[in-house]
Amino acid sequence: MAKRFLILVAGAGMAAVAGYATAASNWVEISERGNQICIRSNSIPNHTTGSFPNRGNPHRIRPQNINVCVTASPRKTNRARGAGPGAIGIALNGVLIRPGTADYWDPRSPRGHSRDRSSGWNLEGMGSARTLGIDSANAHVDNRGTYHYHGKPISALKTRGGTQVGYAADGFEIHYVGGRAKSGYRLKSGTRPSGPGGKYDGSYVEDWVYVGGAGTLDQCNGGMLNGKYVYFATNTFPFYPRCFFGRPSRSFRGL
Template sequence: MVSDEAASAVVDSGGGESTEQPDSEDAGDSPSTDGVLCDYSNFTLNSQAYLTYTSEAQWSCAEERWLVANGIPDHEVGAFPNANNPNAISEQTVSTSFTLSPVRSELPTELGGPRGAVGYVLNGVKIDAATAGSCDDSGASCSLAGGANGSWEIEALSQSHFDFGVDFNNAHVQPTGAYHYHGMPEGFLEKLGAGSSTMTLIGWAADGFPIYARYGYSEPMNSASGLVVMQGSYQLVNTPSGNRPSVNLYALGTFSDDWEYADGSGDLDECNGRFGVTPEFPQGIYHYFATDSYPFFQRCVLGSL
């Protein structure tokens, strides 16, 4: 996580004089992403004591953007299994495609878990910000492993009561052996050399729109406006639902329903995205962000699937 001071500071974007750019979303709402990171590939031996695999990810573009990968991270990870996550990382079979001509839809589509991956980081590791853990209304019966335990879905990162064994990359391992990110993929950002002077594309969402990490332009349509830490637009509810487990047991922020979207309270929309210019799309494109604030990664997409 970045400090409050960093979150409020504007840093030089390195963009120099801005060029004339569209002043509305209509100018570039549905641009082609063809030609952007179409040949990104990664073949990195991850030789930690408990993870001896080669991370493999190959992206390509033809009629669609394709990813073929094995889901192994290409950076240092925490120890798995661990006391709070009994699962070992193992190779996955990832073969998926994304449209090269993303189009925004009228309504968001929720993704994650059994609904399908919300997106993939360039290294082939999937994004799955929510958890399968839940509690019943009383709060006396909770499970981190999934199943129909209750309707109160537990958050991985915005609470301190339950420990999902998440590592320093805000990631852990599913029972299938799939390592996946719940929040900012710090190790991957470090590998890319991403810092406060760069707006860094880290992956692609299921709808074909790009995903960036942490920093965006202070003025969405001005690449010379300086970079700031992007803030999500969610806040804790003022009054919890009457059938919620007691806040004396579980503080607000423990459950997904403790959070509500507050339009205009941050920089981003309900899917943690916005329209604006980016280094790869100087005429503007809708794009998502990984943020240090809730929801960390988007839980929905605003593009057509």
């Protein structure tokens, strides 16, 4: 079946990396294939980035070959599926969305954190933004050179107009409506009983608890918009969905 193109953005911007522009510019193609929406991109953003490598992030941005597809008719189930530290979705500018991290508090590491999960205290990307070298677009770079978002992509919100900023891996749209979408998560009160100690300040995922309440989003940062269920990018934790009410596409595995 022939592809019906929904949007094509090429050469829409240059990414500043360590004080100079990359050789590649932003390229993204969004198309419809049967009952799937497919996104191909080089993962180069359509906006200026921070300088990479930097003190908290030793990696350099490199063009990627991103090719993912999601269902065009997602179905909401009654059970939330947990999402790992990998990509939970993709922005309309072709940059992956990864709100979680694979880093944990580790007092034995020179950096104070590592991939050793034994402490049980998982670094929160935006709560540890300075530690992880996250830039003003709420993004940084992994060891493969993949630039990706941890918080809402401030500079990319107008890619298509309207409020949609991307797609989650299970096919539900991701929208940003500012303060109109209120997270149901709250910081715990008091101090941490173990691990890094100190006051709950949002540096770790475990600093947060879902309490819900009237007018707040569900535990996957979802809710109704114009009569349909969508996920939201929010100004506060969890910033993006950390779980799915649909079935995530296998094409996001390893991203």
